[in-house]
Amino acid sequence: xxxxxxxxxxxxITSICSGMTFGIxxxxxxxDSYTLFEGGQVRPLAISQNGRRLFAVNTPDARLxxxxxxxxxxxxxxxxxxVGLEPVAVAVRNEHEVWVTNLLSDSVSIVxxxxxxxxxxxxxxxxDEPRDIxxxxxxxxxxxxxxxxRGQNIPFDPxxxxxxxxxxxxxxxDANHLGADLNGGPINIINMFTDTPRSLAVSPDGAxxxxxGFATGNRTTIISEFAGIPLPPATNFQGxxxxxxxxxxxxxxxxxxxxxxxxxxxxxxxxxxxKDVFVIDAYADPPQLATGAMGYYQGVGxxxxxxxxxxxxxxxxxxxxxxxxNFRFEGPGVFTGHSVRGHHNENRITVL
Numbered sequence: 001x002x003x004x005x006x007x008x009x010x011x012x013i014t015s016i017c018s019g020m021t022f023g024i025x026x027x028x029x030x031x032d033s034y035t036l037f038e039g040g041q042v043r044p045l046a047i048s049q050n051g052r053r054l055f056a057v058n059t060p061d062a063r064l065x066x067x068x069x070x071x072x073x074x075x076x077x078x079x080x081x082x083v084g085l086e087p088v089a090v091a092v093r094n095e096h097e098v099w100v101t102n103l104l105s106d107s108v109s110i111v112x113x114x115x116x117x118x119x120x121x122x123x124x125x126x127x128d129e130p131r132d133i134x135x136x137x138x139x140x141x142x143x144x145x146x147x148x149x150r151g152q153n154i155p156f157d158p159x160x161x162x163x164x165x166x167x168x169x170x171x172x173x174d175a176n177h178l179g180a181d182l183n184g185g186p187i188n189i190i191n192m193f194t195d196t197p198r199s200l201a202v203s204p205d206g207a208x209x210x211x212x213g214f215a216t217g218n219r220t221t222i223i224s225e226f227a228g229i230p231l232p233p234a235t236n237f238q239g240x241x242x243x244x245x246x247x248x249x250x251x252x253x254x255x256x257x258x259x260x261x262x263x264x265x266x267x268x269x270x271x272x273x274x275k276d277v278f279v280i281d282a283y284a285d286p287p288q289l290a291t292g293a294m295g296y297y298q299g300v301g302x303x304x305x306x307x308x309x310x311x312x313x314x315x316x317x318x319x320x321x322x323x324x325x326n327f328r329f330e331g332p333g334v335f336t337g338h339s340v341r342g343h344h345n346e347n348r349i350t351v352l
Contacts, residue, residue, distance in 0.1 A: 039103035042132045042199055042306065043089035046098065053113075055098055057087040064090060064100055064111060066118065081118050083109040091133045093175060099143060101130040106152045108133070108145060124184040126171050128152040131198050135175070136206040136282035142187075143173040144209050144280070144287070146197035153183055166193035170211050170280065172287045188286035192278045201307035202282070203314055209280040209287070210307055210316055210352075216276045218302040219251040220326050223267050248326045259327055276300035277307070277318060277352060300350045316352040321345045
């Protein structure tokens with residue numbers, strides 16, 4: 001029975017995460033074609049603190065689905081609650097309240113959970129494209145939400161064209177004392193020097209929140225058409241001369257180097273920081289980025305997807321891919337001894 005319950009639960013969870021929509025009334029309805037622009041789910045599932053309910057975002061149908069978890073892990077659908085457009089993450093605050101981030105609506109839905117009839121009791125207008133949410137700080141009473149640093153709902157000038165202003169924000173709320181404004185009165189909006197943020201994680205004691213950018217890069221840039229300087233090999237094996245194309249170089253922290261280790265510093269006159277995962281002091285008043293060398297992690301990856309914290313060790317696990325775009329050649333490596341054929345990036349988990 002336990003094995004069958006786990007299998008059923010796994011099947012239902014897989015169906016939910018793949019965008020299954022409830023309420024299809026007939027085969028004809030199911031066959032109707034439509035175009036679906038679906039936001040990428042970040043934290044699609046959450047379990048209540050007592051372990052009796054499973055919450056799942058139904059992204060294409062703009063709903064939060066509630067399931068009862070049986071004694072043997074079997075699931076029974078209880079409720080379907082309308083929220084904002086394209087919900088991508090859900091977090092449990094307590095037994096009677098969950099928060100849902102709505103990517104397309106630029107909002108957060110606060111849902112009151114009732115045994116018979118749950119409903120959205122408050123909508124917060126936050127920054128652009130909210131993606132993830134966790135609770136931390138004193139008694140886990142503070143909500144942390146990742147959003148893009150753009151003009152939507154921001155109560156200040158976003159300085160979109162100002163150098164050194166990051167493109168990622170974390171909005172922080174005191175969940176026990178929300179303001180009357182449409183944006184709920186965040187107690188702080190933390191700016192981070194990275195690209196559009198995605199995932200969050202919180203330490204077991206709630207004192208530290210980790211926030212990651214999404215497309216954080218790998219410290220590479222391009223030099224246009226080799227700046228008139230041809231690089232070997234000058235021809236291919238047939239003797240055909242190489243075309244003038246761009247060269248990708250990578251910063252090692254001090255110099256801009258090509259794949260052979262040659263410096264190109266005179267042609268790249270800017271610095272490219274590599275800040276991937278940021279550390280937030282959740283107990284500070286107001287919460288803010290940790291200071292010093294532990295304020296962020298570098299070299300985590302090029303595209304950062306999700307994070308999880310080991311509840312025993314406190315180590316952070318980051319699922320990511322790391323691009324090998326600074327290698328020039330596709331093929332067996334006749335000239336340089338290496339190739340990007342079938343190996344254009346690394347799929348990995350980085351431990352912080």
